[in-house]
Amino acid sequence: MDAKVIWNGRMTFDASADSGFHVRLGAEPEVGGDNDGFRPMEMIAIGLAGCTAMDVISILSKKRQEVTAFEVVVHAGRAAEHPKVFNQALIEYQVSGRSLDEQALLRAIELSAVRYCPAQAMFNQLMPIELHYQIYEDLGEGQRTLVKSGVFTPAV
Amino acid sequence: MDAKVIWNGRMTFDASADSGFHVRLGAEPEVGGDNDGFRPMEMIAIGLAGCTAMDVISILSKKRQEVTAFEVVVHAGRAAEHPKVFNQALIEYQVSGRSLDEQALLRAIELSAVRYCPAQAMFNQLMPIELHYQIYEDLGEGQRTLVKSGVFTPAV
Numbered sequence: 001m002d003a004k005v006i007w008n009g010r011m012t013f014d015a016s017a018d019s020g021f022h023v024r025l026g027a028e029p030e031v032g033g034d035n036d037g038f039r040p041m042e043m044i045a046i047g048l049a050g051c052t053a054m055d056v057i058s059i060l061s062k063k064r065q066e067v068t069a070f071e072v073v074v075h076a077g078r079a080a081e082h083p084k085v086f087n088q089a090l091i092e093y094q095v096s097g098r099s100l101d102e103q104a105l106l107r108a109i110e111l112s113a114v115r116y117c118p119a120q121a122m123f124n125q126l127m128p129i130e131l132h133y134q135i136y137e138d139l140g141e142g143q144r145t146l147v148k149s150g151v152f153t154p155a156v
Numbered sequence: 157m158d159a160k161v162i163w164n165g166r167m168t169f170d171a172s173a174d175s176g177f178h179v180r181l182g183a184e185p186e187v188g189g190d191n192d193g194f195r196p197m198e199m200i201a202i203g204l205a206g207c208t209a210m211d212v213i214s215i216l217s218k219k220r221q222e223v224t225a226f227e228v229v230v231h232a233g234r235a236a237e238h239p240k241v242f243n244q245a246l247i248e249y250q251v252s253g254r255s256l257d258e259q260a261l262l263r264a265i266e267l268s269a270v271r272y273c274p275a276q277a278m279f280n281q282l283m284p285i286e287l288h289y290q291i292y293e294d295l296g297e298g299q300r301t302l303v304k305s306g307v308f309t310p311a312v
Contacts, residue, residue: 070162
């Protein structure tokens with residue numbers, strides 16, 4: 001897979017990859033940027049969130065779960081000193097739906113963490129990653145109620 | 157740092173992060189997607205390319221190099237089996253300018269690789285990364301000529 005960034009002056013880059021899409025990268029004014037695009041490390045955290053999110057939604061769909069809303073948040077901690085690597089992460093899965101099966105969700109999270117998601121497989125080798133989840137019952141008309149939340153530890 | 161992906165149906169997600177920008181993620185039709193956005197692992201390769209590109213352009217600018225065009229390409233190899241992690245990478249730095257100093261470029265690449273770029277620091281622990289560079293003399297009017305190319309191995 002190829003990814004390319006082309007300089008557009010100062011700290012601004014046009015980024016693209018094999019799929020043909022484009023996104024702009026930029027930096028903070030403190031480092032000479034114009035705050036006109038994603039920070040590179042944000043791309044990496046988004047890649048991690050998207051990778052596991054696609055696994056989980058795909059598995060939930062195969063398990064015929066009626067999901068009505070779904071989001072994944074990655075909270076990444078960074079070292080204080082250069083090169084300021086990610087040194088821990090918390091991945092939060094928030095799923096809304098109708099009569100969702102907690103075991104189906106946990107199995108989906110587990111399969112992503114230990115088998116399918118390349119980003120998790122890579123970052124698991126570098127730092128501790130906590131997996132949290134919240135299950136909401138969708139009450140219709142934009143209303144939902146929390147029915148279950150917890151921390152999941154895959155049996156790797 | 158927080159990154160979030162919100163499900164938009166099928167395999168489509170809206171992704172955002174602390175900087176406030178948004179980008180769409182999508183998947184191949186073969187896995188139920190609509191090819192309507194970046195693949196998650198592309199985001200990670202872009203993060204790596206952008207991270208080192210920002211370091212290098214920033215250092216070249218401090219070294220008063222007259223850069224007229226600059227791009228960084230990441231070629232990432234992936235494992236054949238799930239979870240299909242990145243298992244090798246080649247980062248290619250293509251710099252055009254006027255009378256560019258090869259040593260200045262090599263020092264910039266080295267500082268990024270061993271000191272500043274968090275993505276490189278992380279991925280260096282997971283896989284071999286080759287660093288290639290090409291220096292072009294900018295002849296004006298969109299013309300350039302290759303003056304130097306090579307492989308750089310940081311003395312870590």
